[in-house]
Structure formats: C-alpha cells, structure tokens
Amino acid sequence: MSTAHVLLGLLAGGPRHGYDLKRAHDDRLPQAKPLAYGQVYATLGRLERDGLVAQSGQDQEAGPERTSYELTELGRERLAAWLTEVEPPAPYVSSVLFNKVVVALLAGGTDQATGYLTAQRVAHMTRMRELTATKTRPGASVGDVVAADYAIGHLDADLRWLQTTLARVAELQKEVTS
Amino acid sequence: MTGALLSGTGITKSYGATPALRGIDVTVGEGEIVAITGPSGCGKSTLLHCLAGILRADEGSVVYREQDLSLWSEASRSRLRRTEFGVLFQFGQLVPELTAAENVALPLLLAGSGRRDAREAALGWLARFGVADMADKRPPAMSGGQQQRCAAARALVTGPRVIFADEPTGALDQLSGEQVMTAMVQAVREQGSAVVLVTHEAPVAAYADREIVLRDGAIDPSGIGIVG
Numbered sequence: 001m002s003t004a005h006v007l008l009g010l011l012a013g014g015p016r017h018g019y020d021l022k023r024a025h026d027d028r029l030p031q032a033k034p035l036a037y038g039q040v041y042a043t044l045g046r047l048e049r050d051g052l053v054a055q056s057g058q059d060q061e062a063g064p065e066r067t068s069y070e071l072t073e074l075g076r077e078r079l080a081a082w083l084t085e086v087e088p089p090a091p092y093v094s095s096v097l098f099n100k101v102v103v104a105l106l107a108g109g110t111d112q113a114t115g116y117l118t119a120q121r122v123a124h125m126t127r128m129r130e131l132t133a134t135k136t137r138p139g140a141s142v143g144d145v146v147a148a149d150y151a152i153g154h155l156d157a158d159l160r161w162l163q164t165t166l167a168r169v170a171e172l173q174k175e176v177t178s
Numbered sequence: 179m180t181g182a183l184l185s186g187t188g189i190t191k192s193y194g195a196t197p198a199l200r201g202i203d204v205t206v207g208e209g210e211i212v213a214i215t216g217p218s219g220c221g222k223s224t225l226l227h228c229l230a231g232i233l234r235a236d237e238g239s240v241v242y243r244e245q246d247l248s249l250w251s252e253a254s255r256s257r258l259r260r261t262e263f264g265v266l267f268q269f270g271q272l273v274p275e276l277t278a279a280e281n282v283a284l285p286l287l288l289a290g291s292g293r294r295d296a297r298e299a300a301l302g303w304l305a306r307f308g309v310a311d312m313a314d315k316r317p318p319a320m321s322g323g324q325q326q327r328c329a330a331a332r333a334l335v336t337g338p339r340v341i342f343a344d345e346p347t348g349a350l351d352q353l354s355g356e357q358v359m360t361a362m363v364q365a366v367r368e369q370g371s372a373v374v375l376v377t378h379e380a381p382v383a384a385y386a387d388r389e390i391v392l393r394d395g396a397i398d399p400s401g402i403g404i405v406g
C-alpha cells in the first residue's frame with residue numbers, strides 16, 4: 001500500500017511526528033485525498049510492528065501526536081526497493097465505465113448506454129475544466145500543476161474512450177445481446 | 179457575463195455546393211473563453227473565420243459590440259481585426275522577412291506605437307511565451323513550435339478584446355502546448371479579453387469556460403459530436 005511508502009519516504013530526511021507527517025503528505029501531494037490522523041497513526045503502528053520505523057523521541061507534553069518516528073535500516077532498504085521496482089501495468093481491463101456500458105446494454109438497451117456515455121462525458125469535461133482552472137491559477141505550485149496533469153491525462157484517456165465507444169454502441173449491442 | 183460581446187445568429191456558409199455551416203447561433207461574453215470542438219470537417223475553422231470577419235457568411239449575422247459586421251466593408255473589418263481582435267492560426271503565419279521581435283511588434287506599430295515601446299512590449303511577450311532568445315531570428319530559422327509561441331505573443335500584444343485561436347497547439351508537443359495555453363489563459367484573464375478557441379483536443383478545450391460542439395455544420399445539443 002502506497003501510503004506506507006510515502007510515509008517512509010517522508011521519514012527519509014529525518015525523524016518526524018505524526019502531525020508533521022500528515023501535513024507534509026498533504027503539502028507534497030496536493031489534490032490527493034488528505035490523510036486522516038487516524039490513518040497516519042494506524043500506518044505508523046503497522047510500520048513499527050514490522051520493524052520499518054521506530055520511535056525516536058517524545059515531546060514534553062506526551063500523547064500520540066507528540067511521538068516522533070525514524071526510519072530503521074530495514075525501513076530504508078524497503079523504501080529503496082520500492083523506488084526501483086516498476087509498477088506492473090494493470091493485467092486486467094477493469095473500469096466501472098466499461099462495466100456500466102455493458103450492463104446498460106444488457107439491462108436497458110442502446111438508449112440507456114448512449115445516455116450514460118453522454119452524461120459521463122459531461123461530468124468528465126466539467127472535472128477537467130476544474131483541474132485546468134486549478135493549475136492555471138496565478139501562483140499555482142509545480143506540485144499543483146503536476147497533480148492536475150496526472151488527473152487530466154487520465155480523464156482525457158477516458159474521454160477518448162467515451163467518444164469511440166459512443167460510435168460503437170449499436171455494434172456492441174448486437175454482440176452483447178446475440 | 180454581462181451581455182454578449184460577440185454574437186453570431188443563424189450563420190450559414192457553403193463552399194460551392196458543400197454546406198459547411200447550417201445556421202449556427204453563438205454568443206461570447208466579455209472576457210469569456212469559449213471552445214469550439216467537434217470532429218474534423220464539422221465546420222470549426224469556418225465558424226471561427228466568420229466570427230472574426232475574415233469570411234462573410236452567406237446568411238445570418240455577426241454582431242460585435244452591437245454592430246453588424248456583415249454590413250461592414252472589407253477595409254473596416256480588417257481595421258477591426260487589427261485593433262480589437264487578435265488572430266492565431268494553427269501554423270503561425272508570421273512574416274518570414276521580419277524577426278520574431280519585429281513580427282510581434284508589428285500590430286503595435288500599425289496601431290501607432292513608437293518603435294522603442296513596441297520593441298520593448300514585444301520582448302516582454304516573447305519572454306512570457308518562453309521564446310525570448312528567438313527575438314532576433316527570422317521565422318525560417320525557428321522551429322514550428324517556436325514560431326507558434328511567437329504567433330501567440332503577436333496575437334496578444336495589443337491587448338485585444340477578442341482572440342480567435344484555431345488549433346493553437348496543433349503544431350506543439352504536449353508540454354509546449356500546455357505552456358502556451360497556460361500563458362495565454364493567464365494573459366487573457368489579466369487583460370479581460372475573450373477567446374474563441376477551436377480545438378479537437380479535450381485537454382485544450384478544458385481551458386475554456388464553456389464548450390460548443392459542432393457536428394456536420396450544426397451545434398450538437400448532446401455535446402458529443404461523434405460521427406455517425
């Protein structure tokens with residue numbers, strides 16, 4: 001799970017406590033879903049159990065948010081291994097969008113599928129405009145731009161697929177219901 | 179949006195027997211960015227040319243700031259294009275004999291600016307589009323992408339009320355395309371200019387406030403613009 005690796009990465013520069021890790025995560029990965037404190041402590045707990053991080057100190061006022069953690073030697077090795085490992089391109093085609101088109105044809109028909117594809121295109125374009133506005137805002141950080149570009153690229157891939165699939169709805173209907 | 183800055187009503191245009199536009203209604207508000215998208219051959223460029231007063235529609239009218247452009251002479255329309263419109267085509271269309279800086283300065287000189295001021299402004303715009311180092315080169319010695327950045331600078335230099343851009347990123351790689359679009363959108367937001375943006379790429383259309391999808395010369399109300 002990649003949140004664990006991100007926390008290991010954030011600890012590579014030296015010890016930090018949980019509150020700090022949450023803030024650094026949200027700053028460095030703008031537009032990502034903000035990390036909940038509960039998730040930070042749960043993840044740190046697991047990493048500690050597995051020997052990848054260790055407690056390195058406690059501030060004056062004790063409490064979980066004041067405990068700082070550091071990488072262990074094993075944690076450092078695990079992080080290095082993760083960074084050199086190539087992520088396998090997904091072996092199966094899995095997409096709610098695709099599933100929905102097939103089910104729409106099975107359960108409804110071409111109008112249902114076309115209606116869905118059209119509405120999805122509008123939702124995708126709207127989101128793409130929002131992300132584009134975020135990255136062109138004066139003072140947008142490079143992180144904002146890179147995060148928005150990642151999402152825009154994926155929406156664009158979906159949009160191309162929506163467009164070509166719209167043109168193939170009738171053909172697909174024949175195949176699906178034959 | 180406070181009233182239309184530019185509007186087209188019932189725009190119809192044929193090339194000989196080929197109908198290209200079949201009664202298009204569009205409005206562009208002050209400072210608004212409107213994308214025109216749709217499949218190849220659907221009439222995007224023809225619509226842009228009609229709205230910019232470069233082509234005259236067979237039927238229908240184009241009204242800019244409450245004036246019907248179809249009633250104007252070619253000379254008046256071309257003066258309007260020089261003073262209030264900025265035009266950017268897919269392939270730069272720079273003057274090959276002039277340097278990049280001279281090309282960008284040209285619209286200002288035609289509008290009566292002094293040489294020194296025009297050059298200074300031109301250099302600022304070239305820098306904004308990332309081609310400051312091309313200032314003293316002529317288009318034949320520049321890459322397609324560099325010429326396009328330069329053409330974008332030229333389209334914006336006079337602070338036009340409306341910018342017409344036809345596939346402005348068509349000749350650019352993806353990163354350059356994004357840089358040009360971002361620089362352009364930031365500049366028009368500062369200047370309060372409106373933009374009519376023709377593109378067939380969703381990520382480019384996403385720079386606009388609104389999208390109009392054409393299909394076979396008409397507006398596709400479903401907004402999907404597929405062929406067949």
Ligand SMILES: Nc1ncnc2c1ncn2[C@@H]1O[C@H](COP(=O)(O)OP(=O)(O)OP(=O)(O)O)[C@@H](O)[C@H]1O
Pocket residue numbers: 193196197198216217218219220221222223224225378
């Ligand atoms: N000068 C011309 N003479 C004859 N027909 C033309 C001319 N220009 C365009 N057409 C035709 O008019 C229609 C609309 O062309 P237009 O160039 O406006 O399409 P477009 O949407 O800009 O296409 P693209 O995405 O390929 O640039 C097409 O059928 C085209 O073949």
Ligand SMILES: [Mg+2]
Pocket residue numbers: 222223224
């Ligand atoms: Mg065209």
